[in-house]
Amino acid sequence: AQSVTQPDIHITVSEGASLELRCNYSYGATPYLFWYVQSPGQGLQLLLKYFSGDTLVQGIKGFEAEFKRSQSSFNLRKPSVHWSDAAEYFCAVGPWDSGNTPLVFGKGTRLSVIA
Amino acid sequence: DAGITQSPRHKVTETGTPVTLRCHQTENHRYMYWYRQDPGHGLRLIHYSYGVKDTDKGEVSDGYSVSRSKTEDFLLTLESATSSQTSVYFCAISEEPAKAFFGQGTRLTVV
Numbered sequence: 296a297q298s299v300t301q302p303d304i305h306i307t308v309s310e311g312a313s314l315e316l317r318c319n320y321s322y323g324a325t326p327y328l329f330w331y332v333q334s335p336g337q338g339l340q341l342l343l344k345y346f347s348g349d350t351l352v353q354g355i356k357g358f359e360a361e362f363k364r365s366q367s368s369f370n371l372r373k374p375s376v377h378w379s380d381a382a383e384y385f386c387a388v389g390p391w392d393s394g395n396t397p398l399v400f401g402k403g404t405r406l407s408v409i410a
Numbered sequence: 411d412a413g414i415t416q417s418p419r420h421k422v423t424e425t426g427t428p429v430t431l432r433c434h435q436t437e438n439h440r441y442m443y444w445y446r447q448d449p450g451h452g453l454r455l456i457h458y459s460y461g462v463k464d465t466d467k468g469e470v471s472d473g474y475s476v477s478r479s480k481t482e483d484f485l486l487t488l489e490s491a492t493s494s495q496t497s498v499y500f501c502a503i504s505e506e507p508a509k510a511f512f513g514q515g516t517r518l519t520v521v
Contacts, residue, residue, distance in 0.1 A: 304450075331512075338500060339453075339512040385452060389510075397443050397468065398510060402452035 297322045299386050299401035307407040308376050316371040316404050318386030327389040328369040329398065330360055334382045342384075345369065356380070381408045413437050416501050416513040423520055429488040431516050433501030435481075439511075441504045442484040444468075444476065446497040447515070453500065459484055491520045 300319045308314055320326060327346045331339040343354025350362040360371045369386060383405045387398040413436030423429050433442060443458040445468075455468030457476040465476050473495060475487045488495055498517050504510040 301452075329510075336515075338514045339502075341510075397441075397455050397458050399455075400445075400453040402450060 297326075297388055297399045299388050299399055301384075301386055301401035301404050303404045304402070305405045305407065307409060310378050310408050310410055311375050314371075314373045314376045314380070314406070316384050316386075316406070318369045318371065318401060319367050320369065320386070320388045321367065322388050324390060328360075328362060329387040329389070330354065330358070330369075330371050331385045331387060331400075332356075332382050333385065333403075339385065342371070376406075376408055378408045378410070381406055414501060414503055414511060414513040416499075416516045418516060419514065420517045421519070423491050423518070425492060425520055426490050429491050429518065429520075431486040431499055431501075431518070433484040433486070433503075433513060435484075435503045437503060437511070438481060439503040439505050440481075442478065443502040443504075443510075444474075444484065444486045445500045445502065446470065446495075447500060448497050456486065456499075488518075491518075493520050496520045 298321045302317050329344045330342040332342050333339050342358050343352050345352045345362045352360050358373050362369050383403045385403045386401040389398040415434045417432045444456040445453040447453050454470045456474050459465045459478040477485045496519050498515045500515050501513040502510050
């Protein structure tokens with residue numbers, strides 16, 4: 296069965312510091328991989344996605360993620376965090392070859408940013 | 411932003427009462443989903459639809475039913491609300507997994 300693991304429940308970083316959020320997945324077929332961000336009281340916004348090609352994917356708001364098939368990982372990175380990046384981040388996996396199967400989400404990582 | 415409207419946005423209801431949440435889309439997307447979000451659990455799929463009158467169960471479907479009589483509307487019904495169904499409910503739409511769009515959520519409190 297497909298699953299997504301985000302090992303870090305809560306991360307605190309200083310403004311201007313670099314960030315890496317971890318995501319590991321288990322999936323029987325070639326997956327789509329996603330990162331979503333949720334600000335307090337808001338819905339989910341897609342940051343970036345990967346399904347083929349270059350394993351380093353650029354997203355919105357200066358985020359990037361790297362797909363590593365050998366490690367079943369899709370970690371999210373940002374070189375310099377801004378206070379407005381404080382939010383909850385979700386990694387998700389979906390099927391590459393079917394629109395019918397819904398996404399499976401990790402439990403999320405809450406990011407706090409301190410001055 | 412994709413045209414997804416969830417209603418109501420907030421609701422407080424009593425245990426044992428029926429509750430219906432509505433998801434309305436203006437994008438004519440084929441697939442619609444209901445998720446619930448709870449602290450420590452992320453988003454979990456309740457039910458989803460792959461066309462008018464075509465629905466299927468998700469991971470946490472017990473106590474919930476859905477209906478989709480029109481492309482644009484996907485209703486989630488709690489037949490007899492329980493405190494364990496206090497949660498934030500999100501609707502999502504897509505034509506393919508790579509393009510899923512989420513609504514703003516409905517915060518439901520069962521007292």
